[in-house]
Amino acid sequence: MATATIKDVAREAKVSVASVSRALNGGTGVTAATSERIRAVADRLQYIPHAAARMLITRRTHTVGALLPDLHGEFFSELIRGIDLAARARGLHLLVSSSHDGVEEAAVAVRSMRGRVDGLLILSGRVDAGFLRANVPKALPVVLLNSAVKDSTYSVLNVDNHAGAEAMVKHLLEAGHADVALIAGPDDNFDARQREQGYRAAMAEYAPDVALNIVTGDFTDASGYRAGRELLARKTLPQAVFAANDMMAVGCLSAFRNAGVRVPQDIALAGFDDIPIARHVTPALSTVRVRIADFGRLALGLLADRLEHPEQESPSTDTLGFEIVVRDTCGANTSTGPSVGPFNSSKQAARGGEQ
Amino acid sequence: MATATIKDVAREAKVSVASVSRALNGGTGVTAATSERIRAVADRLQYIPHAAARMLITRRTHTVGALLPDLHGEFFSELIRGIDLAARARGLHLLVSSSHDGVEEAAVAVRSMRGRVDGLLILSGRVDAGFLRANVPKALPVVLLNSAVKDSTYSVLNVDNHAGAEAMVKHLLEAGHADVALIAGPDDNFDARQREQGYRAAMAEYAPDVALNIVTGDFTDASGYRAGRELLARKTLPQAVFAANDMMAVGCLSAFRNAGVRVPQDIALAGFDDIPIARHVTPALSTVRVRIADFGRLALGLLADRLEHPEQESPSTDTLGFEIVVRDTCGANTSTGPSVGPFNSSKQAARGGEQ
DNA sequence: ACCGCCCATGAAAACGTTTACGTTGGCTCT
DNA sequence: AGAGCCAACGTAAACGTTTTCATGGGCGGT
Numbered sequence: 195m196a197t198a199t200i201k202d203v204a205r206e207a208k209v210s211v212a213s214v215s216r217a218l219n220g221g222t223g224v225t226a227a228t229s230e231r232i233r234a235v236a237d238r239l240q241y242i243p244h245a246a247a248r249m250l251i252t253r254r255t256h257t258v259g260a261l262l263p264d265l266h267g268e269f270f271s272e273l274i275r276g277i278d279l280a281a282r283a284r285g286l287h288l289l290v291s292s293s294h295d296g297v298e299e300a301a302v303a304v305r306s307m308r309g310r311v312d313g314l315l316i317l318s319g320r321v322d323a324g325f326l327r328a329n330v331p332k333a334l335p336v337v338l339l340n341s342a343v344k345d346s347t348y349s350v351l352n353v354d355n356h357a358g359a360e361a362m363v364k365h366l367l368e369a370g371h372a373d374v375a376l377i378a379g380p381d382d383n384f385d386a387r388q389r390e391q392g393y394r395a396a397m398a399e400y401a402p403d404v405a406l407n408i409v410t411g412d413f414t415d416a417s418g419y420r421a422g423r424e425l426l427a428r429k430t431l432p433q434a435v436f437a438a439n440d441m442m443a444v445g446c447l448s449a450f451r452n453a454g455v456r457v458p459q460d461i462a463l464a465g466f467d468d469i470p471i472a473r474h475v476t477p478a479l480s481t482v483r484v485r486i487a488d489f490g491r492l493a494l495g496l497l498a499d500r501l502e503h504p505e506q507e508s509p510s511t512d513t514l515g516f517e518i519v520v521r522d523t524c525g526a527n528t529s530t531g532p533s534v535g536p537f538n539s540s541k542q543a544a545r546g547g548e549q
Numbered sequence: 550m551a552t553a554t555i556k557d558v559a560r561e562a563k564v565s566v567a568s569v570s571r572a573l574n575g576g577t578g579v580t581a582a583t584s585e586r587i588r589a590v591a592d593r594l595q596y597i598p599h600a601a602a603r604m605l606i607t608r609r610t611h612t613v614g615a616l617l618p619d620l621h622g623e624f625f626s627e628l629i630r631g632i633d634l635a636a637r638a639r640g641l642h643l644l645v646s647s648s649h650d651g652v653e654e655a656a657v658a659v660r661s662m663r664g665r666v667d668g669l670l671i672l673s674g675r676v677d678a679g680f681l682r683a684n685v686p687k688a689l690p691v692v693l694l695n696s697a698v699k700d701s702t703y704s705v706l707n708v709d710n711h712a713g714a715e716a717m718v719k720h721l722l723e724a725g726h727a728d729v730a731l732i733a734g735p736d737d738n739f740d741a742r743q744r745e746q747g748y749r750a751a752m753a754e755y756a757p758d759v760a761l762n763i764v765t766g767d768f769t770d771a772s773g774y775r776a777g778r779e780l781l782a783r784k785t786l787p788q789a790v791f792a793a794n795d796m797m798a799v800g801c802l803s804a805f806r807n808a809g810v811r812v813p814q815d816i817a818l819a820g821f822d823d824i825p826i827a828r829h830v831t832p833a834l835s836t837v838r839v840r841i842a843d844f845g846r847l848a849l850g851l852l853a854d855r856l857e858h859p860e861q862e863s864p865s866t867d868t869l870g871f872e873i874v875v876r877d878t879c880g881a882n883t884s885t886g887p888s889v890g891p892f893n894s895s896k897q898a899a900r901g902g903e904q
Numbered sequence: 905a906c907c908g909c910c911c912a913t914g915a916a917a918a919c920g921t922t923t924a925c926g927t928t929g930g931c932t933c934t
Numbered sequence: 935a936g937a938g939c940c941a942a943c944g945t946a947a948a949c950g951t952t953t954t955c956a957t958g959g960g961c962g963g964t
Contacts, residue, residue: 246604271626602950
């Protein structure tokens with residue numbers, strides 16, 4: 195525990211520090227016998243190389259930074275989990291800096307990471323190409339998550355919001371619901387905009403004669419509730435509602451239930467994300483599933499690849515797939531018998547809050 | 550962006566590197582005029598001190614490590630969020646390493662953080678005093694979360710599982726449910742054991758004549774479902790069920806619903822944690838709320854205090870308060886609106902200013 | 905006018921590594 | 935047996951800071 199240095203190991207093993215470094219790192223340039231002796235001493239002294247000293251000379255930190263907005267909930271934790279898992283697998287450390295919504299906050303965050311990370315993972319609705327150019331050293335590899343920037347300097351990985359939304363709306367239409375209303379997300383959110391575009395595309399393609407019907411929320415369940423009441427207040431009820439995320443769908447579901455409107459008999463409903471709540475509400479929510487942990491894992495993979503082959507691969511823009519999860523709220527679940535309980539389906543054993 | 554060093558600044562400002570360091574750090578020992586000039590140059594060159602070099606000489610990383618188990622869900626994200634918020638407020642970076650359940654994994658994780666962090670936040674059911682002594686340099690401040698370790702070397706911050714469970718069981722009893730069954734968590738889990746003890750304490754105190762009724766789960770919703778079926782299969786149904794966490798309560802609720810047993814008319818039900826799902830299931834779940842973000846915030850505060858005053862305050866063991874959240878499943882909600890009764894423990898109340 | 909003091913500043917050491925470059929020694933090849 | 939060569943190893947520089955110590959000059963006090 196006395197924090198032995200490389201010199202201590204060298205002295206004990208009666209070799210130079212250079213040999214210790216060689217024995218412990220490359221392994222080359224040192225005889226098997228001495229290497230063994232050095233390792234033995236290092237073990238005995240519990241020698242651990244001083245990270246900072248190594249960073250200083252190596253110019254590599256073996257750390258990646260994750261810049262995230264102030265989001266709560268399942269999405270956040272799953273994302274970090276995926277990133278962390280992939281990082282550990284590659285021997286990288288993870289420096290997280292979440293909870294900054296403002297551009298200015300993000301700027302200080304990225305600046306404060308200067309020299310502490312080898313690369314950056316950025317998820318933020320606010321940062322654009324200009325921000326990046328101004329605040330990120332151009333030598334630093336960056337992977338953008340769910341971002342609209344199209345700059346070949348940066349890799350981009352997006353959830354396929356457009357196609358997911360389009361597919362779900364198409365599904366609702368094909369299930370016989372002639373008009374589908376949208377509960378949109380906030381205007382300034384990239385995902386929200388893409389999902390709305392997916393809704394518009396599906397309507398234009400498969401229900402060109404139906405008027406669009408959009409109310410706007412802010413991704414919270416409360417806003418979904420309000421949106422549901424707003425829809426109820428109109429003269430004609432749509433046959434189906436597609437909410438831009440599950441939280442709003444859940445809120446909307448509550449509004450319908452409170453108003454005595456039955457789902458899916460009176461109106462169909464679907465969300466986006468497949469958060470765990472989705473399968474636990476009654477009736478279970480049909481939704482678009484995106485595997486968020488995979489999202490994080492993939493993003494880190496992209497970043498790590500660029501770290502390992504600095505010049506080799508040019509930044510790519512990539513897209514993560516989705517699945518349509520048909521449960522009870524969309525009225526298309528033809529399966530007989532009692533509605534499929536949460537445990538008859540696949541793995542998905544969610545764990546409790548405790549370890 | 551060309552990564553200017555302190556030498557560049559010194560040269561441009563026509564001073565020595567020492568003066569640059571003084572001007573930018575302490576501010577003392579350098580004239581106001583030159584200080585101003587130096588700052589101007591530093592700004593112009595976008596100079597950012599090299600973190601590793603500073604760490605090397607300073608022996609401080611301004612980073613804390615968070616060692617977490619492989620948990621998903623709200624608990625995880627809220628915890629990190631609280632920690633991160635508090636860390637940023639104090640100018641600390643956060644290095645997270647989650648997703649290791651085994652002791653061995655945790656050991657390599659903590660070893661790999663050697664020299665990269667000034668302190669450690671550890672949440673893990675598996676680490677004990679012996680593990681810490683073996684793997685953590687004793688100079689490194691450690692704050693343990695939800696840990697049974699009672700070693701004055703380490704600070705400990707616990708959720709008040711015992712009092713929370715006791716209060717909820719008492720609440721159920723006082724609501725007129727004569728016998729309360731427990732769906733316990735896994736034996737090897739610290740929280741689970743404490744909650745069970747809280748249950749036992751409440752029963753001993755307020756319903757001494759009632760036989761205990763305990764079935765064991767593993768904190769997953771699936772195990773809660775099984776536990777619910779098991780309770781239904783017995784000759785007599787308890788009047789109330791207290792599940793050691795919300796996920797199991799939710800699973801149990803599904804079991805009851807599928808069996809046609811009405812909640813709360815036929816049987817009352819309560820959980821622990823107040824995860825977001827709790828308010829969205831039907832009927833809404835009564836539970837014990839613990840403010841997880843505050844938990845993280847508090848833990849980081851404890852750690853940061855010890856970093857700033859190394860010898861001053863001795864490690865403390867502390868406890869986070871809770872609230873009983875009365876919703877619909879416990880059958881005690883007579884009012885129309887949701888009622889929330891605060892049941893803060895004394896220690897938590899004392900820390901009120903910390904928010 | 906001289907002595908001394910303090911304060912701003914510079915020079916250099918130190919932190920713990922990695923690595924380029926020399927220096928050995930033993931081996932092979934003639 | 936001598937020349938040459940390669941592998942093993944040591945020496946020392948370098949990374950970018952902070953900090954200790956030395957040095958100088960300006961200024962107040964006598």
